[in-house]
Amino acid sequence: MNxxxxxxxxxxxxxxxxxxxxxxxxxxxxxxxxxxxxEQAQTRGLCEPLPAVKPYSRKVVLKAVNEILDHETLxxxxxxxxxxxxxxxxxxxxxxxxxxxxxxxxxxWQRGAYYFNIPAKGGIRFSGDLGxxxxxxxxxxxYPGSGDLVWGTDSWITGYTNGDIGxxxxxxxxxxxGLLRSPRTELGTYAPYYDSDKEIPVYSQPEAFFxxxxxxxxxxxxxxxGSITAGGMKNWPQGLSVGPSLLSEISGDLLxxxxxxRFGRFRREWGGMSQGSSLAFNAxxxxxxxxxxxxxxxxxxxxSALTGVLEYYNSQSITDSAKTSQNAFxxxxxxxxYKNYLHFDVGSxxxxxxxxxxxxxxxxxxxxxxxxxxxxxxxxxxxxxxxxQYPGIGxxxxxxxxxxxxxSSVSRLFELDRHMxxxxxxxxxxxxxxPFGALTVSYTKIEPYCYTHTRKAVPWYGDxxxxxxxxxxxxSLGYYLPPNSDELRLRLEATPALHTRAHFxxxxxxHGADHGDxxxxxxxxxxxxxxxxxxxxxxLRKFFLRDGAYQWQHILKIGAAHTFANLPVPFQVFGEAGVxxxxxxxxxxxxxxxxxxxxxxxxxxxxxRSTGIILTLGFTWFL
Numbered sequence: 001m002n003x004x005x006x007x008x009x010x011x012x013x014x015x016x017x018x019x020x021x022x023x024x025x026x027x028x029x030x031x032x033x034x035x036x037x038x039e040q041a042q043t044r045g046l047c048e049p050l051p052a053v054k055p056y057s058r059k060v061v062l063k064a065v066n067e068i069l070d071h072e073t074l075x076x077x078x079x080x081x082x083x084x085x086x087x088x089x090x091x092x093x094x095x096x097x098x099x100x101x102x103x104x105x106x107x108x109w110q111r112g113a114y115y116f117n118i119p120a121k122g123g124i125r126f127s128g129d130l131g132x133x134x135x136x137x138x139x140x141x142x143y144p145g146s147g148d149l150v151w152g153t154d155s156w157i158t159g160y161t162n163g164d165i166g167x168x169x170x171x172x173x174x175x176x177x178g179l180l181r182s183p184r185t186e187l188g189t190y191a192p193y194y195d196s197d198k199e200i201p202v203y204s205q206p207e208a209f210f211x212x213x214x215x216x217x218x219x220x221x222x223x224x225x226g227s228i229t230a231g232g233m234k235n236w237p238q239g240l241s242v243g244p245s246l247l248s249e250i251s252g253d254l255l256x257x258x259x260x261x262r263f264g265r266f267r268r269e270w271g272g273m274s275q276g277s278s279l280a281f282n283a284x285x286x287x288x289x290x291x292x293x294x295x296x297x298x299x300x301x302x303x304s305a306l307t308g309v310l311e312y313y314n315s316q317s318i319t320d321s322a323k324t325s326q327n328a329f330x331x332x333x334x335x336x337x338y339k340n341y342l343h344f345d346v347g348s349x350x351x352x353x354x355x356x357x358x359x360x361x362x363x364x365x366x367x368x369x370x371x372x373x374x375x376x377x378x379x380x381x382x383x384x385x386x387x388x389q390y391p392g393i394g395x396x397x398x399x400x401x402x403x404x405x406x407x408s409s410v411s412r413l414f415e416l417d418r419h420m421x422x423x424x425x426x427x428x429x430x431x432x433x434x435p436f437g438a439l440t441v442s443y444t445k446i447e448p449y450c451y452t453h454t455r456k457a458v459p460w461y462g463d464x465x466x467x468x469x470x471x472x473x474x475x476s477l478g479y480y481l482p483p484n485s486d487e488l489r490l491r492l493e494a495t496p497a498l499h500t501r502a503h504f505x506x507x508x509x510x511h512g513a514d515h516g517d518x519x520x521x522x523x524x525x526x527x528x529x530x531x532x533x534x535x536x537x538x539x540l541r542k543f544f545l546r547d548g549a550y551q552w553q554h555i556l557k558i559g560a561a562h563t564f565a566n567l568p569v570p571f572q573v574f575g576e577a578g579v580x581x582x583x584x585x586x587x588x589x590x591x592x593x594x595x596x597x598x599x600x601x602x603x604x605x606x607x608x609r610s611t612g613i614i615l616t617l618g619f620t621w622f623l
Contacts (some may be wrong), residue, residue: 062097284476489511
């Protein structure tokens with residue numbers, strides 16, 4: 001019996017190994033629940049402010065968790081706010097600490113992982129782990145009005161190796177293969193201003209998953225299972241598809257941990273006042289290869305800079321799609337904190353056609369101002385975030401991203417198309433009766449043409465019109481909503497038990513139609529404002545909800561995740577269930593007429609109503 005038990009676990013070592021971060025400096029994936037826990041701890045004043053640059057390394061997380069555990073008083077008769085942890089909260093943090101600490105070399109039967117720690121040349125320690133993980137996720141949508149039943153899957157098998165070389169250098173290499181299906185409906189076509197004869201298909205949100213929740217996990221291209229050839233490349237898993245993903249990283253720290261560096265390809269988020277809220281560099285953005293550094297000598301000050309190479313969207317072919325999308329991306333961010341009471345950060349961004357350019361990668365050089373020295377060829381932006389909170393109670397924040405603003409007409413900020421920006425106001429409130437409970441309320445507004453940019457010919461690429469929109473691999477680098485949208489979002493989260501997380505969420509999302517006779521200008525990432533619309537005398541105007549057709553979506557969902565930790569092969573079950581009510585409003589007159597009109601709910605073949613019942617269910621082993 002014992003021999004069979006050990007053989008079973010050895011099999012899981014090589015089939016479903018653990019990826020729980022043997023590397024000291026390696027990045028923790030953005031979807032890990034530890035980010036939510038640390039956000040709550042900062043809201044309650046249990047640890048020093050952490051930089052608003054994510055992902056965090058395992059070393060940073062362990063330091064914060066130890067600070068929380070050492071800081072609180074265990075006075076369970078005192079206030080749940082501030083310094084005291086509930087017993088369940090302490091158990092959760094102790095479990096996080098246990099998971100992230102280094103493991104002894106050899107096989108770990110409970111985790112199904114193999115760890116090694118061996119001496120290398122010069123007395124340098126070489127340690128790490130390796131293995132394979134599995135994640136199975138399935139989604140389904142039932143639409144009673146049409147009688148449609150839609151199913152999808154987002155399932156991945158992953159192989160990895162990661163670890164440390166010495167005390168200041170970590171590595172990670174992760175390769176995955178996905179089995180995917182995410183059907184969409186073609187709604188119509190979109191004709192860009194630069195080529196009115198061109199018809200670009202416009203699609204619905206994935207119908208087997210909740211709107212704006214499905215993230216592309218594949219790199220560049222997909223294949224049908226029976227057509228894995230160069231000619232069989234496609235860009236979306238409309239039917240059952242397979243695709244690859246490669247994430248890698250080298251990272252470490254210098255100067256007594258005051259300078260952290262990373263070079264790799266993985267998801268990031270900068271300047272998010274709540275998880276997934278950033279307007280400038282969001283966790284929903286597609287990964288790309290970049291070099292970054294953060295200088296954080298004291299808790300109240302941090303400066304970060306990043307430069308990387310963006311990836312093209314495979315809309316036509318591997319050559320035709322890429323030849324007009326040869327971009328790099330740079331961002332810099334300065335942060336100031338006053339204990340846990342006040343946070344402020346400000347930064348600049350640039351999407352720039354690749355060339356031998358030293359100014360944008362140079363970390364202590366403002367990207368926005370630098371463009372004036374080299375010519376107007378690039379897409380620039382500015383952003384800032386301010387957050388004030390009372391530890392233990394909650395906080396308020398305001399975020400602003402300026403894609404393009406003309407100072408001379410700033411009094412018409414919400415009226416003229418030439419003002420392209422996004423803003424967000426939010427509040428996070430601690431819920432004392434729930435372990436790590438929090439209620440988050442936010443309102444986000446993305447103005448028309450924000451995150452877009454007019455194509456132009458640049459000297460080093462000949463006559464090709466280069467695309468420099470604020471996107472990567474077809475997805476926004478900033479907030480996940482398209483231009484000309486707004487969102488009201490309420491989310492209640494908690495960890496009611498040691499191995500259980502739960503959430504409830506409501507969203508109201510409104511978005512200008514980018515298809516049909518009443519499509520609203522500036523409502524697509526492919527929208528590009530005619531350069532004439534930027535002249536001093538331009539009077540192209542926007543009237544949210546009153547200048548064309550708009551889709552309204554009411555999204556209500558509840559979800560949970562539970563880990564069965566005491567089995568011979570631990571695994572996690574997660575799921576969400578809810579309803580999506582969608583409809584359009586439209587105006588009586590012509591769209592984009594330059595004056596506001598009254599609107600009403602419509603139900604037509606171009607702009608129909610729909611109600612969807614969505615269910616997702618998944619299983620994860622060692623990921």
